[in-house]
Amino acid sequence: MLIDFIQQIFNGLVVGSIYTLIALGLTTIFGIFGIAHFAHGSVAMFGGYLTYFLISALGIGLLPSFILAMAAGALLGIVLERVAYYPVRNAPPINSFIIALGLTLIIEKLNLLAFGVDQVIIPTPLVNVINVGGVTMPELRIYVLAIAAILVIGMTLLIQRTWIGMAVRAVAQNRAAAVLMGINVNSVSMFVFALSSALGVAAGVLVGALFAVAPGVSSGLVIKGFAVLILGGLGSIPGAIVGGMLLGVSEAFAAAFVSSAYKDVISFLLMILVLLVRPEGLMRRSSR
Amino acid sequence: MKRLLGAVLSTALIGTPGAFAAEKTLTIGYSDALTGGGAVYGVPQKKAIDLAIEEINGAGGIKVGADNYKIKTIEYDDKADSTEATNVARKLIDRDDVKFILGYCCSASGGAMASFIGREDVIVLVGTAGARSITSLGNKNVFRTRPPGDYTGAAAGKFIAQQGVKTLGILAVRDVALFTQYRDSLVKAFEEAGGKVVAIETFGGQDRDMTAQLTKLRGLNPDALFVSGYVEQVAFSHRQASELGIKTQRYGFSGGSAEQFTKVATAEQMNGAWDLLAIEFNADVLGPKAVAFVDRYKKKYNENPTPNTAYAYDQVYVLRDALQAAQTTTDMKKIQETIRALPIPKEALLKYLPVNGRMFDDKGQAYIANGAFQWKNGNWAFVKELPSDAAAYSNFLKTIKD
Incomplete structure (x- = not known):
């Protein structure tokens, strides 16, 4: 029983780490622009497809492909910001909302056109399984957890310890004051989109290696990402980390101890509960 | 003189169809998933149908009375989607005026068709679609080779x-x-x-x-x-x-x-x-007839047939045998009854388990062995x-x- 309990926590953390990566991108973009960037899941899938293409068609190694895809994701993020969101930055919020919906469709269909309808699994050489006292941990899942952890820590350091990170936080706190302090809001917004999209691509690659990249996966990811945002608090980075892990583990527990048919229902019940009891999210101070 | 020539010519023209009366065309409709997720089943199914038609036409067509019918198809992509499948069936029946429809790889498209087709004066021969309702609804004009789950x-x-x-x-x-x-x-x-x-x-x-x-x-x-x-x-x-x-x-x-x-x-x-x-369909299990089918399929399409190809292939031969036995292409009631009493066609690839000596049971369902x-x-x-x-x-x- 204890072994199963620990196994379920491990199962949940692996999936939760992917939710966290998705949510981090969503939450930073939301924190700065107040945009619900629905196309984020499609950007993630684009990254998964691209990595697969680099590996299978061009014969590039897994790690270089991963890094190249993240770079391409960052570039795509900048293009999206410039072409889609920048022109409506001063318009009513409904404009960017509709643009977000349109972008989702456009990127999703472009993925279909470029990469086809078949599901794609990113090949990895990681097939070993480590058994610790009955708890089985496939190598690939350990790598997924580790890569997610490195990216999350890297992102936190970037936001907390660097000049550009400080600028991002300043714009999130008070845009007008940040402008007055001489921060170039344009470059901050491009930076945020680049960073978020690169993280999204990383999530897409991990999903592609662990499960599969396929049409329809992106909408599921983005829904889970927003659920994490509500759990952790909109715009909160620690909230995205805690919320992602919490969602992953609660889904695993729901399937294990309640019913697999209600797995998704229970995670959304949790979300509703948070909205009722602590609407600002688990990790945000209510004063703001 | 001119008038005379015209009369001779028109007599000759009118006479022409009589002289070649044996050659006629039977147009049948085809609805299947040719794109999207269901295409992995739909496209091979279509290829198998085309192959069977080519074989039947090559062997002289379907003989009904003094006439020889060559089969021609009108085909649409139903995307394995219930709405698309309904639209396709309506187009085939109302605009193209076909009396026979083949195809249906998937439960959603096949199920949608089965929900209203009982009221139409057509016969539908379903291939791979597995939902039970396709035959359990009891439409007199629907026949299926794939047994329900x-x-x-x-x-x-x-x-x-x-x-x-x-x-x-x-x-x-x-x-x-x-x-x-x-x-x-x-x-x-x-x-x-x-x-x-x-x-x-x-x-x-x-x-x-x-x-x-x-x-x-x-x-x-x-x-x-x-x-x-x-x-x-x-x-x-x-x-x-x-x-x-x-x-x-x-x-x-x-x-x-x-x-x-x-x-x-x-x-x-x-x-x-x-x-x-x-x-x-499995060439290792089904014997020499199946091996020969693999050869013909590979020769035509340069790939191996998928396991579901035989369901629809066999249905084309069901249609041929039924029309030849009923000796009509227009009396739908008679053709339905003929199919219901039909023995298994000799070209059929799958190993059918007849019910009361017939290929299809009272609800139009055929059965094959499980493995x-x-x-x-x-x-x-x-x-x-x-x-x-x-x-x-x-x-x-x-x-x-x-």
Whole structure:
């Protein structure tokens, strides 16, 4: 029983780490622009497809492909910001909302056109399984957890310890004051989109290696990402980390101890509960 | 003179059709998934139909009275979608005025068609679509070669119990009619044979992570696992079960090829797994007629036929035999009755189990044998035929309407 309990926590953390990566991108973009960037899941899938293409068609190694895809994701993020969101930055919020919906469709269909309808699994050489006292941990899942952890820590350091990170936080706190302090809001917004999209691509690659990249996966990811945002608090980075892990583990527990048919229902019940009891999210101070 | 010449010419022209009256064209409609997710079944099915038509036309066509009918098709893509399939059927009936429709790879498109086609004056010969309602609704004008899921499920439940399995853990897709009907009848047959199901865990259409459910099943420690759903999800379940160190016997139902499975799981992870399904097209099991079909199919399309190709191929020969036996192409009632009394066409590839000596039962359903396949050395190997009671299932099908 204890072994199963620990196994379920491990199962949940692996999936939760992917939710966290998705949510981090969503939450930073939301924190700065107040945009619900629905196309984020499609950007993630684009990254998964691209990595697969680099590996299978061009014969590039897994790690270089991963890094190249993240770079391409960052570039795509900048293009999206410039072409889609920048022109409506001063318009009513409904404009960017509709643009977000349109972008989702456009990127999703472009993925279909470029990469086809078949599901794609990113090949990895990681097939070993480590058994610790009955708890089985496939190598690939350990790598997924580790890569997610490195990216999350890297992102936190970037936001907390660097000049550009400080600028991002300043714009999130008070845009007008940040402008007055001489921060170039344009470059901050491009930076945020680049960073978020690169993280999204990383999530897409991990999903592609662990499960599969396929049409329809992106909408599921983005829904889970927003659920994490509500759990952790909109715009909160620690909230995205805690919320992602919490969602992953609660889904695993729901399937294990309640019913697999209600797995998704229970995670959304949790979300509703948070909205009722602590609407600002688990990790945000209510004063703001 | 001019007038005379005109009269001669027109007589000659009028006379012409009479002189070649033997050559006529029979236009049939075709509705299937040619793009989208269902295309993996729809496209090969269409190729098989085209091949059968080519063979029949090449052999002189369908002989009805003094006439020789060559078959021509009008085809539309229904995307395995219920709305599209309804539109396609309406187009074929109202605009193209066809009397016979072939195709239907998938439950959603086939089910939508079956929901209204009973009121139309056409005959539909369904191929691969598996939802029970396609025939259980009892339309007089619908005939299907693929047996419903629960027919095979019953045979599978009995087989698992015969293998000495006392307790069974189930992991299955929760919302696809073909699979839920199969699962329910498997559970019933398994429990009637004295077995006990310890848990039924489910997953949704987009799920690819079954570790939570499998961890739970691992904790319950049943004698065997049963996994059913579309190929990819079943392959993920086998992979994750193996990663979780589950060593018990694994049974399943999905009907995927070895290539489809090894895209997801390694050959070692699949080792020893079973697939319990109707014996679809399989050249190793079905003998020389099937081997010859593979040759012809490969020659025409430069690829191997998929397991579902034979369902629709056989239906084209059903149509030929029925029209030749009924000696009409327009009296739909007579043709329906003829199909209902039809013996199995000699060109048919699958091993049908006739009910009362006829290919189709009263609800227009045909039956084939079920089989057990096991993964050995990187591929599915046929192990044995499962005892399948077509007559009993046909009696059960009479009693239901969903």
